Amino acid sequence: MTPARPARPGRRPRRFDRIPIWFTGSLLGIALLMIVGLLGLIMARGLGTFWPWPLWEVSVADGTRYLGLVHRTELIPQPAERSESPARRTLYRIGNRDVYGLDFVWVDDAQITHRTRPTEAVVLERLEWGPFYGFVQSVRTPIQAVQDDPARRWETLRRELPPARRRARAIRYIERRVVGNINTAMERHRLALRRLELRHALANPLGQAQQRRHEAAIADLNARYARVAADLRAKRQEDAQSRAVFASIDGHVIDLPMSAIVRVYRPNRLSVPGRVGVYLDRLREFVFDPPREANSEGGVAPAIFGTVMMTLLMSLVVVPLGILAALYLHEYARQGWLVSSVRIAVNNLAGVPSIVFGVFGLGFFCYFLGGTIDHLWFPERLPTPTFGGGGILWASLTLALLTVPVVIVATEEALAAVPNGLREASLACGATKFQTIWRVVLPSAVPGVLTGTILAMARGAGEVAPLMITGVVKLAPDLPIDQVAPFLHLERKFMHLGFHIYDVGFQSPNVEASKAMVYMTTLLLLGVVVCLNLAAMQIRGRLRAKLGGGDV
Amino acid sequence: MRPGLLLAVGRPLAVPRPVGPGGSLRAGEGPPPTAIDLETVSVWYGKVQAIHNVGMQIPERRITALIGPSGCGKSTLIRCLNRLNDLIEGIRIEGHIRLHGQDIHDPTLDVIELRKRVGMVFQKSNPFPKSIYENAAYGLRVNGEHRRAVLDQVIEQSLRRAALWEEVKDRLHTNALRLSGGQQQRLCIARAIAVEPEVLLLDEPCSALDPIATAKIEELLYSLKERYTIVIVTHNMQQAARVSDDTGFLLMGELIEFGATDTLFTTPQDARTEAYITGRFG
Ligand SMILES: Nc1ncnc2c1ncn2[C@@H]1O[C@H](COP(=O)(O)OP(=O)(O)OP(=O)(O)O)[C@@H](O)[C@H]1O
Numbered sequence: 001m002t003p004a005r006p007a008r009p010g011r012r013p014r015r016f017d018r019i020p021i022w023f024t025g026s027l028l029g030i031a032l033l034m035i036v037g038l039l040g041l042i043m044a045r046g047l048g049t050f051w052p053w054p055l056w057e058v059s060v061a062d063g064t065r066y067l068g069l070v071h072r073t074e075l076i077p078q079p080a081e082r083s084e085s086p087a088r089r090t091l092y093r094i095g096n097r098d099v100y101g102l103d104f105v106w107v108d109d110a111q112i113t114h115r116t117r118p119t120e121a122v123v124l125e126r127l128e129w130g131p132f133y134g135f136v137q138s139v140r141t142p143i144q145a146v147q148d149d150p151a152r153r154w155e156t157l158r159r160e161l162p163p164a165r166r167r168a169r170a171i172r173y174i175e176r177r178v179v180g181n182i183n184t185a186m187e188r189h190r191l192a193l194r195r196l197e198l199r200h201a202l203a204n205p206l207g208q209a210q211q212r213r214h215e216a217a218i219a220d221l222n223a224r225y226a227r228v229a230a231d232l233r234a235k236r237q238e239d240a241q242s243r244a245v246f247a248s249i250d251g252h253v254i255d256l257p258m259s260a261i262v263r264v265y266r267p268n269r270l271s272v273p274g275r276v277g278v279y280l281d282r283l284r285e286f287v288f289d290p291p292r293e294a295n296s297e298g299g300v301a302p303a304i305f306g307t308v309m310m311t312l313l314m315s316l317v318v319v320p321l322g323i324l325a326a327l328y329l330h331e332y333a334r335q336g337w338l339v340s341s342v343r344i345a346v347n348n349l350a351g352v353p354s355i356v357f358g359v360f361g362l363g364f365f366c367y368f369l370g371g372t373i374d375h376l377w378f379p380e381r382l383p384t385p386t387f388g389g390g391g392i393l394w395a396s397l398t399l400a401l402l403t404v405p406v407v408i409v410a411t412e413e414a415l416a417a418v419p420n421g422l423r424e425a426s427l428a429c430g431a432t433k434f435q436t437i438w439r440v441v442l443p444s445a446v447p448g449v450l451t452g453t454i455l456a457m458a459r460g461a462g463e464v465a466p467l468m469i470t471g472v473v474k475l476a477p478d479l480p481i482d483q484v485a486p487f488l489h490l491e492r493k494f495m496h497l498g499f500h501i502y503d504v505g506f507q508s509p510n511v512e513a514s515k516a517m518v519y520m521t522t523l524l525l526l527g528v529v530v531c532l533n534l535a536a537m538q539i540r541g542r543l544r545a546k547l548g549g550g551d552v
Numbered sequence: 553m554r555p556g557l558l559l560a561v562g563r564p565l566a567v568p569r570p571v572g573p574g575g576s577l578r579a580g581e582g583p584p585p586t587a588i589d590l591e592t593v594s595v596w597y598g599k600v601q602a603i604h605n606v607g608m609q610i611p612e613r614r615i616t617a618l619i620g621p622s623g624c625g626k627s628t629l630i631r632c633l634n635r636l637n638d639l640i641e642g643i644r645i646e647g648h649i650r651l652h653g654q655d656i657h658d659p660t661l662d663v664i665e666l667r668k669r670v671g672m673v674f675q676k677s678n679p680f681p682k683s684i685y686e687n688a689a690y691g692l693r694v695n696g697e698h699r700r701a702v703l704d705q706v707i708e709q710s711l712r713r714a715a716l717w718e719e720v721k722d723r724l725h726t727n728a729l730r731l732s733g734g735q736q737q738r739l740c741i742a743r744a745i746a747v748e749p750e751v752l753l754l755d756e757p758c759s760a761l762d763p764i765a766t767a768k769i770e771e772l773l774y775s776l777k778e779r780y781t782i783v784i785v786t787h788n789m790q791q792a793a794r795v796s797d798d799t800g801f802l803l804m805g806e807l808i809e810f811g812a813t814d815t816l817f818t819t820p821q822d823a824r825t826e827a828y829i830t831g832r833f834g
């Protein structure tokens with residue numbers, strides 16, 4: 001007889017219990033790792049862009065010299081049978097596109113005879129042609145010309161830059177605002193004339209009187225324009241007299257008015273605070289300034305503005321639309337196969353490729369709705385479309401359509417979570433169904449609705465494909481909101497961070513130079529989405545606290 | 553006070569019966585006027601019949617209790633009285649229910665008006681996630697009353713009647729969900745009586761409360777019956793015995809017995825009633 005073995009206290013089952021935990025845990029870990037890795041890559045590649053890295057002067061064995069920034073290094077690919085230690089080569093950004101034609105040059109590290117960091121080397125960021133790396137040769141103003149001593153040249157340049165910038169700003173103001181206003185006024189009169197013509201009003205004396213008035217106004221404006229243009233010419237001439245001359249490492253000279261200089265600094269002499277200063281200034285330019293040079297330089301402010309405004313407009317449309325639809329589906333409609341199939345259809349709408357929505361938006365909103373509006377209210381501007389082309393309004397509506405399923409589903413769930421007891425209590429007090437929904441059900445459902453809004457905003461802000469055909473452009477001359485009446489121009493085309501990424505990254509003539517901008521723009525887009533969501537979450541948190549027993 | 557009752561229930565009462573002006577109305581007077589008249593009321597949920605041919609006259613300004621085992625149709629019946637059952641899909645109600653002689657299913661009668669006249673308090677307290685003040689003001693507000701002075705006055709009065717005023721008068725604008733369960737239930741009563749209904753329906757108002765809160769609410773009901781006709785559904789037979797003037801016993805959707813509480817609890821006519829109140833089933 002064998003003695004009864006004591007039962008082992010359930011070790012095996014417990015070990016099996018662990019398996020789901022490991023499995024789910026490791027999957028979550030992988031997902032997190034991928035997200036963190038992606039963010040890390042974007043940040044590492046993006047945030048370094050604006051740092052004033054040192055300028056290297058490199059002499060190569062064949063006698064050529066380069067001045068530039070180290071862009072990246074790599075191993076030279078070699079045939080397998082060669083067994084020497086692998087050689088490296090470095091990509092230098094040598095700038096000076098107007099002189100060299102290309103921004104970059106590969107240098108074999110083995111060929112380098114000499115490498116220094118010249119203290120007087122400057123990085124010149126200018127309005128055109130990208131950065132210039134070289135040395136200050138001379139500085140000329142109407143009263144003096146400095147070319148002897150490098151320190152004095154630098155001093156003079158620094159001193160003359162702010163007034164030059166002020167002059168440039170004054171000129172830009174005249175060009176854009178004063179001339180712009182004249183043009184707008186002129187366009188208004190021209191359109192009024194065209195309107196008279198379309199109404200066949202030119203035959204009667206009243207119409208003729210009006211015509212004379214408009215023509216007089218146009219003549220007046222033309223005279224004003226001539227005066228402004230003369231003034232502008234004078235200002236430009238004056239401005240052109242303050243100039244700086246720079247020389248590249250191999251003796252090419254460029255001579256430009258100081259007002260064309262965006263920023264100039266000597267990276268090899270900068271102290272750490274100085275570097276930080278340059279960094280922050282470039283970061284500020286990136287976030288708050290409009291782009292320059294086919295979007296590859298300057299900032300992305302209009303794109304940020306466009307993205308935020310479009311997302312907000314979209315939310316403004318999608319939230320009421322989604323709430324109304326969900327209210328009908330959940331509170332009013334008799335639950336049956338019809339409602340179920342509508343619900344399934346709505347859910348499937350979320351799976352339709354976004355470009356299809358774009359095509360629909362283009363056909364329905366832009367061409368049909370916009371075209372009708374143009375015919376009814378803006379016939380005098382035809383054939384130039386006003387609302388009949390892409391615009392921020394149509395893009396927002398298209399995205400609203402795209403994201404409405406998200407809001408409907410979230411709202412329906414929120415409505416289902418409102419206890420029936422609350423509805424009954426309200427009805428038992430003598431409230432109508434509408435009062436019950438408006439005063440009791442909806443307030444309780446708002447946090448859920450906001451969840452839907454957050455999801456919709458995140459989806460909408462990151463969407464690009466449908467926007468490309470409904471109103472996004474690579475460079476919009478004017479923002480959709482400005483100081484010209486009626487201030488809100490919903491028919492205008494706009495810029496968008498997502499499209500900006502595509503444009504800068506893949507449509508730019510200088511891909512290598514603008515790569516960093518792509519990372520930064522991506523980071524910014526993520527930031528914008530996060531900010532919008534945080535705002536919505538903040539509101540939702542407050543409401544939750546209120547509904548859950550916080551102060552009302 | 554009621555020795556027979558004590559015997560029938562078999563346990564001493566935890567709460568002394570409060571003495572109110574209605575307490576002595578009972579003996580020697582003629583039949584009180586009818587507030588709600590039910591005539592052959594039957595209710596179907598789809599194909600299942602939940603109420604069978606119930607007929608009863610609920611007297612005015614008295615407390616009528618409905619007792620019966622779980623699932624016998626008490627809630628169904630009481631929810632017919634303010635037509636809250638209309639919301640349920642697939643329900644069918646037959647027979648006549650008259651409130652002071654007027655058929656409540658009359659198509660010319662506005663169901664919203666009816667619900668203003670017939671208030672209701674539910675088993676699970678369900679204050680709105682709003683302030684105490686807004687909860688009590690709800691019925692008036694949906695009625696279009698926005699004058700602050702009127703609201704203030706009515707709210708104070710109904711909170712006093714619901715015996716809640718002293719506890720909440722300093723925090724009327726805090727969220728009602730911060731109140732205790734018993735306070736919440738009294739707030740629901742205040743909310744229901746703020747619109748001055750003629751009838752107050754209570755569906756197991758004390759089932760989630762401790763004996764002290766229950767006692768408070770019973771006391772409150774007792775004082776409310778001067779002004780309102782009260783119908784209360786309860787699982788708790790002592791409670792029915794303590795607070796009600798009349799009691800109806802429902803079993804499987806049928807009204808087995810309906811009569812004065814004293815009589816029903818001491819000398820039930822039907823064997824099933826006796827079995828139920830002596831605790832042999834249900
Ligand atoms: N919405 C509904 N649909 C279908 N059947 C229902 C519905 N509500 C109640 N019933 C059925 O009707 C019968 C009576 O239910 P009711 O809620 O009136 O019982 P009750 O007496 O209030 O019970 P309890 O004391 O447990 O609350 C039960 O058999 C129940 O299953």
Ligand SMILES: [Mg+2]
Nearest residue numbers: 626627628755
């Ligand atoms: Mg019930």
